[in-house]
Amino acid sequence: MRLTTGTRIAALAAATALLASACSGGGDDAGSDDGGSAAGPVELTFWTWTPNMEKVVDLWNSEHPDITVTVNKQDGGDPAITKLLTAIKAGSGAPDIMQAEYQKIPQLVSSDALADLAGSLGDDVAGQFTDGVWDAVTLGSDAVYAVPQDSGPMQFYYRADIFEKLGIDVPTTWDEYADAARKVHEADPKAYLGTFSANDAGWFSGITQQAGASWYGIDGDAWSVDIDSEATTKVAEYWGGLVEEGVIDNKPMYTPEWNAGLNDGTQVGWLSAIWAPGVLAGNAADTAGKWEMAPMPQWDADAPATGAWGGSATAVTSQSEHPEQAAEFITWLNTDPEAVQALVDETGIYPADVPASTEALTDPPEFFSNQPDFYEVAAQTAQTVQPFTYGPNINVAYSAYNDEFAKATKAKTADAFVDAVDAMQQITLDDLKNQGFNVSE
């Protein structure tokens, strides 16, 4: 029996109906327009890339049946922001709650993606955080665009065993760091004390922050761009010199090759941030107990300073229909002692909340169990994070970093590194003006 056309169409219709039911089964949980009525609990969606965040959220859900939070795992900071901004443009599709790195907040605010939480947060929230971190979520205004989640003060991580073998002291200044880099490379031509990565703009802004740079500023109602400041230029010239000399690697971080280098001892040190132990433990589990952490090498040993790399806040999007409930959740997530403890235990972040994190962070991370004072040193360095302002087109500055330093690492000269900084300044400034921002020069 041959199927008639009618039967075929009927079959097709049935298939379509089946598909429709399949779709409605899984497709609607990002919309924030359901729930909230007296009929059921408020349902909130939460975009985050923090590993195991769903376990912390489960705690909330078990205690708050009236406000259910669903985690949608994101690839990472950049892709998540991309999607959020697309959804904001489209007018729908954004989650209620969004993890956002500090440097992205001005851009998000400028795109009208975040809700102002000033009226929804308790008065005591601000007091939980350091001024620098709190400024990053208020942009120095009366509005509050997010609640800080974690911070990333930078430190120097190094292979204590190799340092000892080569008779190298832990560098306390950048001059000593350069000497150490030469010794490491001399002892083993395949080994490097570190790498200058043209792919990690956040890392570079962190080390310039330590030197006293602040890439943007606000003068009254105008932005200023100050990427080519003396501080940034000094840092670029220093690293360009080391790359030119060949004593520092210039391959990107976070590649399988770099991972292998951490494993086999050819990457002897890493200028990184407080979350480094998690990366090292995952990357080079066999090297546990061989690493130690110290404050960053200094430009001025008498005035210890550091920068920040990474760290993020939790925001409520402008599309959320339940900003009150969302604000309640993010306050709990980032300031409730139980939640902060869970963040530390499950996700391995360094919470921004000062009192709660002091409670939660007592023992060193397992990977650094050889360094009992790990969190004491960390807390000291956290005190020395220099002020830094991010601007609304930091994305442009970052992609300019990628492109210009890609050229510079190809040229491998200190001059090329300085040129790259100048080019970044020009590209960022032009873009800001081009978009119509008030810019002071």
Next chain:
Amino acid sequence: MTTLTSPLPADVPAARVDARRPAGRARRHWRGAGERPSPVATAVLLLGALYCLLPVVWVVVASTKSGAELFASFTFAPSTHLADNVADLSAYRDGLFWRWMVNTALYAGVGAILSTLVSAMAGYGLAKYTFAGKNAVFNVLLAGVLVPAVVLAIPQYLLLAELDLTNTYWSVLLPSIISPYGIYLARIYAAAAVPDEVVEAARTDGASETRTFFQVAVPMLVPGLVTVFLFQFVAIWNNFMLPYIMLGDDKLFPITVGLSGLLNQGASQPAMYTLVITGALLSILPLVALFFVLQRFWQVDLAAGAVKS
């Protein structure tokens, strides 16, 4: 069924096209000087095969290694952790990986079936009818090939957001149905495999146009349509940009977007590399199986009939 057996004029190099002919069957076996095995020819082919298999072999080997071994021993020597890796991958966020596989099968399977149907109808309409504006329609449809997916992603997103369809299965499925390549191929197959006389005969018998298509043309087109189906299946299976933009909920992800996310997380959680590699292996297995099963249908004739004058 097609009766294209008249001898060809020797000076017309003619591509004799029969879209329904399973590969490797039709040509008369002929033994002669050309049959002598040539070691050079074999060696060249095997070299090509080796080149193409190498990364695949590597992924098979790598997926047997534990996370620590992956970065410590980069050789082609296999290890014994495949089962552990598959178990780890299955355990990742309550079996999310398998959900991605099912999603991919759904997107690619349903999308390719609908796409084949739409392409077959359009290709048949273009090949078997003469009407004003035919070439214009075909050219416009084909011009869709020129516009890259990256360009379309945001406008498509904004459009589907208007319909409140973003972050649903529909947002990936619906745009995948239209395929300029599919229509192009279907037109070629319809022109080559469905003789005008047969269509005429059906009409003379009083069959409606719809009936003629479904009951006369489609059976003759089946092998060609299987190719279009496979073509679209692979295209949707490999599509990254569209689902990447459309979907926020990782329960709806297809495998490409899911694995790429795992890879990005691999930057900070290197244990993910093992999962990504194992996932990459598992994700290509179904397609490889599909290729083997439907191998004889793989005959993509981009220029069939080109010289049939």
Next chain:
Amino acid sequence: MTTTTAAPPGGRAARAAAPSARATGPSTSGRRRLAPWGFLAPAIVLFVLFLALPIGYALYLSFRTEKVSGLGLGSGSRTEVWAGLSNYAAALGDPEFLASVGRVALYGVIVVPTMLGLALLFALLLDSRRARARTFSRTSIFLPYAVPAVISSLLWGFLYLPGVSPFYDLFERFGWDVPSLFDGDLVMFAVANIAVWGGTGFNMIVIYTALKSVPSELYEAAELDGASQVAVALRIKIPIVTPSIIMTAVFSMIATLQVFAEPTTLRPLSNAISTTWTPLMKVYRDAFTRGDLYSAAATSVIIALATFVLSFGFLRLVQSRAFASEK
């Protein structure tokens, strides 16, 4: 095959638009006139919805831009305004964009001939029946087609990185100092290789399909006369499959101009791939990293037009040759 019995009720219902289905005369020819449009309707509707409308919208956006006022903080500080041709002027005057065009041209010059040359060679060898292990080879060479570009780039990425690649391990054992493909200009070959790897099999099948439809009488005689396989291939087979080769060239060219997934996936592994390494990467960066849909749209329009101009000649060729057979 077809029957003349009355259409079953279901079939009739499905054709509700043409109630007197079996009528003769004018209504039949009317039906015949409408029929092709009926067959084309789903494709046209979907095309309009998911290709034409988005393209039109992108075109519209390419003439617009967004202006920010003041510090740009707070809602309502952004307004969309007409930009005239300034987005186009900016794209065409952007040295990064021009450099990416040059890069893609070089990339195409490497990829298309290499890929099609290999595809033709393998197809001829498969067709010659003188090689052994043909089924194995054919399947193996076709296999990469099943591997999504994102995944194949990941696999090759591991094989390229000197620190983790088994090849570099071997090179080192032999004492060879092979430079990293991720350093400097060599990265072009790293990307090109992935495209060749992924595309050769598919194009081989296309050409092989065409070869198999060549009637063997055409060259049996030549072979009996003692012509070598190479001579048969060059004088008889290749000319016959030229239309197929042209089509694969067109589609490969289009794919080349749209190269995106491979360099994007490799980018985190190499300092040598910029965010504007290919034109589409620039589109992606503008649209997604910078949130500037307007510049992205203008650049896309330029790319689409360039693609059109480049393949127009070929499309004309297809039009005049491929479908000459339909009355």
